[in-house]
Amino acid sequence: MESLVLHEDARSGNCYKIRLTAALLGQALERVSYDIIRGETRTPEFLSQINANGRIPVLQIGDRYLPESNAACFYLAEGSALIPQDRFDRADMLRWMFFEQYNHEPNIATLRFWLLYVGERNLTELQRHQLLPKRMAGDDALTVMDRHLADHAWLVGTSVTLADIVLYAYTHIAEAGGFRLRDYAHICAWLDRVQALPGYVSMD
Amino acid sequence: MESLVLHEDARSGNCYKIRLTAALLGQALERVSYDIIRGETRTPEFLSQINANGRIPVLQIGDRYLPESNAACFYLAEGSALIPQDRFDRADMLRWMFFEQYNHEPNIATLRFWLLYVGERNLTELQRHQLLPKRMAGDDALTVMDRHLADHAWLVGTSVTLADIVLYAYTHIAEAGGFRLRDYAHICAWLDRVQALPGYVSMD
Numbered sequence: 407m408e409s410l411v412l413h414e415d416a417r418s419g420n421c422y423k424i425r426l427t428a429a430l431l432g433q434a435l436e437r438v439s440y441d442i443i444r445g446e447t448r449t450p451e452f453l454s455q456i457n458a459n460g461r462i463p464v465l466q467i468g469d470r471y472l473p474e475s476n477a478a479c480f481y482l483a484e485g486s487a488l489i490p491q492d493r494f495d496r497a498d499m500l501r502w503m504f505f506e507q508y509n510h511e512p513n514i515a516t517l518r519f520w521l522l523y524v525g526e527r528n529l530t531e532l533q534r535h536q537l538l539p540k541r542m543a544g545d546d547a548l549t550v551m552d553r554h555l556a557d558h559a560w561l562v563g564t565s566v567t568l569a570d571i572v573l574y575a576y577t578h579i580a581e582a583g584g585f586r587l588r589d590y591a592h593i594c595a596w597l598d599r600v601q602a603l604p605g606y607v608s609m610d
Numbered sequence: 611m612e613s614l615v616l617h618e619d620a621r622s623g624n625c626y627k628i629r630l631t632a633a634l635l636g637q638a639l640e641r642v643s644y645d646i647i648r649g650e651t652r653t654p655e656f657l658s659q660i661n662a663n664g665r666i667p668v669l670q671i672g673d674r675y676l677p678e679s680n681a682a683c684f685y686l687a688e689g690s691a692l693i694p695q696d697r698f699d700r701a702d703m704l705r706w707m708f709f710e711q712y713n714h715e716p717n718i719a720t721l722r723f724w725l726l727y728v729g730e731r732n733l734t735e736l737q738r739h740q741l742l743p744k745r746m747a748g749d750d751a752l753t754v755m756d757r758h759l760a761d762h763a764w765l766v767g768t769s770v771t772l773a774d775i776v777l778y779a780y781t782h783i784a785e786a787g788g789f790r791l792r793d794y795a796h797i798c799a800w801l802d803r804v805q806a807l808p809g810y811v812s813m814d
Contacts, residue, residue: 458754458758459709467698474709476704477707481697481698484700494676497681497685500704504678504679504680504681504707504708505678507712508715508716509663512712531739532740535739550663
């Protein structure tokens, strides 16, 4: 099997998704750290060799590089129970993974980054004007999840899939972005189910 | 085979992706139209029956509903040459599909929607302040694509995949959002290759 190297910043939930997927599968990952706040993923070397899009995580598989956290999780989980065998369920898992990158991460992860790492007093005027719209859109995303989880133990089918793993990553730390998880009872119960999975590893 | 019904607004590139995928595969799709500008995807009926997230497209497969355009394309294309057999290439295809929803669509599709359908004079102050950041982020996304296409005929491997189809949808109409496609020579040549595919259908 080819060596697996995760190029990451450990503070990023997108990087954590990949570590959690690998841990649940019992796969070893070598880790190389970058400080995104110091611009270490925007250097000419990083852009030319690792990811022209200037972002982490990137999963290195042998001498090939795979950007995009959810694509990396899919690569790792192929052939495992984390990807459903049923054709509809497999597409439905991807549905939640696209929802995560479109409706959830740009609101919930971005507010955490701004409030926890940039600092509210350092935000630009445009960022300050986006605080409320992103709060509302993030609460909309959490509401869609909470209603679904009201009568489903997992997002797709009857056992854990990548849909749960990738949405868990930024949901379980959403309070650092100012969201009140206690308002979402079904999400809280689902977070507990993820944390009870054999092989689960925490973010830090 | 179960019936396939596309719940859509024909002006949406996200809906067109699914029609183009089906056309390239020779699959028939029934179509049901909604006017997103008139809020027809936010009615109680739509939210309870079709998509709790209030968005189109939704692909209906028999009596089940699959939101998220890229998940619908994946469902349709399973088992076809539009999804690579190779494990790395399959994940790399998803990498470009997540890039499309994170880096491309929120900038390029949103500017087209604001300028073509909302109208510049009707934009809110927050939207007006986002015009330049979204223009720059959209040009960044097009630059990543253009550099990759400088020495690749297709985004993944050596033939067309869903990565090309889903990125084609909003790229080929990007000028309606104020982007200058002629600045991207390799993208222009790739648009021509997509349009020459057997079974290609245009957006209107």
